[in-house]
Amino acid sequence: MPTAIINVTVWNGSFTIKPGFVLWQGDTIADVGRADVVRFSSAVKLVDGKGGWVIPGLIDLHVHVDEVKTPELFVRYGVTSVRDMGSSPQVISEWRRRWREGQKRPYVYWTGRNIDTGKPSWWEAVAVKQVAEVPGLLEHLRKLGADGFKLYVNADSATAEAVIDYARWMGLPVTAHHETIPASDLLRMGISGIEHAHCLLHELLPSRPHIDEKRKSNYLRVFSGFDRLSVEGERVRRLMELAYATSVVWTPTLSLYDIPPWWRSKSPAGVPVPASWRAEWSRPYWDFLSTRGWTPADFRIAERALEVYKRFVREAHRYGVQVGAGTDTPAPGLLPGAALHHELRLLVESGLSPEEALRATTATAARALRQEGRVGVLAAGARADMVLLEKSPLERVENLLAIRKVYVRGREM
Numbered sequence: 032m033p034t035a036i037i038n039v040t041v042w043n044g045s046f047t048i049k050p051g052f053v054l055w056q057g058d059t060i061a062d063v064g065r066a067d068v069v070r071f072s073s074a075v076k077l078v079d080g081k082g083g084w085v086i087p088g089l090i091d092l093h094v095h096v097d098e099v100k101t102p103e104l105f106v107r108y109g110v111t112s113v114r115d116m117g118s119s120p121q122v123i124s125e126w127r128r129r130w131r132e133g134q135k136r137p138y139v140y141w142t143g144r145n146i147d148t149g150k151p152s153w154w155e156a157v158a159v160k161q162v163a164e165v166p167g168l169l170e171h172l173r174k175l176g177a178d179g180f181k182l183y184v185n186a187d188s189a190t191a192e193a194v195i196d197y198a199r200w201m202g203l204p205v206t207a208h209h210e211t212i213p214a215s216d217l218l219r220m221g222i223s224g225i226e227h228a229h230c231l232l233h234e235l236l237p238s239r240p241h242i243d244e245k246r247k248s249n250y251l252r253v254f255s256g257f258d259r260l261s262v263e264g265e266r267v268r269r270l271m272e273l274a275y276a277t278s279v280v281w282t283p284t285l286s287l288y289d290i291p292p293w294w295r296s297k298s299p300a301g302v303p304v305p306a307s308w309r310a311e312w313s314r315p316y317w318d319f320l321s322t323r324g325w326t327p328a329d330f331r332i333a334e335r336a337l338e339v340y341k342r343f344v345r346e347a348h349r350y351g352v353q354v355g356a357g358t359d360t361p362a363p364g365l366l367p368g369a370a371l372h373h374e375l376r377l378l379v380e381s382g383l384s385p386e387e388a389l390r391a392t393t394a395t396a397a398r399a400l401r402q403e404g405r406v407g408v409l410a411a412g413a414r415a416d417m418v419l420l421e422k423s424p425l426e427r428v429e430n431l432l433a434i435r436k437v438y439v440r441g442r443e444m
């Protein structure tokens with residue numbers, strides 16, 4: 032039965048329609064428009080939105096679903112799509128199967144296995160020995176369900192170029208978590224995404240940070256040196272202009288730099304953290320993000336680095352660089368769904384308006400996925416993933432947590 036939600040203000044991913052309606056049939060939106068100029072036939076089931084706001088379902092661009100045992104939390108906090116950054120194909124197809132069955136979880140887009148050169152830098156990554164292997168690898172990953180690709184820490188320039196070139200033929204996006212190749216090189220190759228703040232910016236460091244491996248976790252490397260970067264200067268200007276000109280989507284994952292001890296004592300966006308997640312994050316598995324052995328000075332470096340990253344987000348935004356919203360859920364403290372709200376608040380603290388932050392998790396996120404018109408938007412033909420809010424999300428980003436209903440594929444969850 033076709034259903035329409037009325038008596039609402041609609042924010043469709045670009046602009047506001049008031050009074051608005053959204054009409055959908057099955058899992059697809061059929062029409063969106065002004066409620067005062069249409070009359071619905073008796074065949075349409077009407078839902079009274081009671082003066083609320085309807086927005087597209089939110090998208091978290093940086094998630095690792097293989098570590099998520101509570102997929103329903105995403106939906107509870109309005110997240111109806113996520114982009115997985117390297118889980119196994121079995122995990123992805125099982126997740127999608129359950130999504131199709133109507134279980135409470137977001138749709139998962141997948142960047143395939145993380146691609147390295149020589150040897151994998153993570154147990155789930157695949158390593159390319161010769162660039163000639165790249166087309167076969169990408170075709171294989173696409174058959175397994177990949178919607179794009181992700182270059183990883185050990186990838187060298189030759190692999191990066193081969194992946195970006197071949198993915199372009201396939202019409203699929205490539206993003207990167209790279210720590211040695213300068214972002215400028217990847218941008219010139221035509222990469223479509225850059226993950227994490229430190230990946231875009233590490234080429235601006237005077238030298239690679241020196242980390243005492245015996246004393247500290249490797250985690251300090253994403254702060255050390257970055258705390259002293261300036262947004263001024265010719266090199267920053269060139270990098271930002273290049274990022275703008277190549278229309279890359281930069282997903283800075285600011286939440287990742289809000290350090291774990293902070294997360295354990297507070298909670299993302301002020302929501303309660305279930306005990307099961309606190310237990311999960313104390314497992315040794317997460318030690319690569321541990322601050323054990325850090326000195327007070329190290330913590331100050333991390334705090335200053337986050338402030339620097341926020342300044343760069345503001346600067347990038349000022350240059351017109353497209354900023355996407357992603358979190359690295361479920362790294363310690365990054366509770367599925369709730370972490371995205373924390374990320375959006377950090378983006379607002381960086382200088383984006385609430386509406387611009389909302390775009391980062393809807394329209395811009397859809398661009399990063401090459402799913403424009405399908406998700407991150409309320410328009411005919413889009414998937415009926417929607418959030419009904421009590422209050423205007425354009426006024427305060429915190430209002431995004433005033434959630435009354437969430438629809439996934441047209442079904443109230």
Ligand SMILES: [Zn+2]
Pocket residue numbers: 093094095116359
């Ligand atoms: Zn990640």
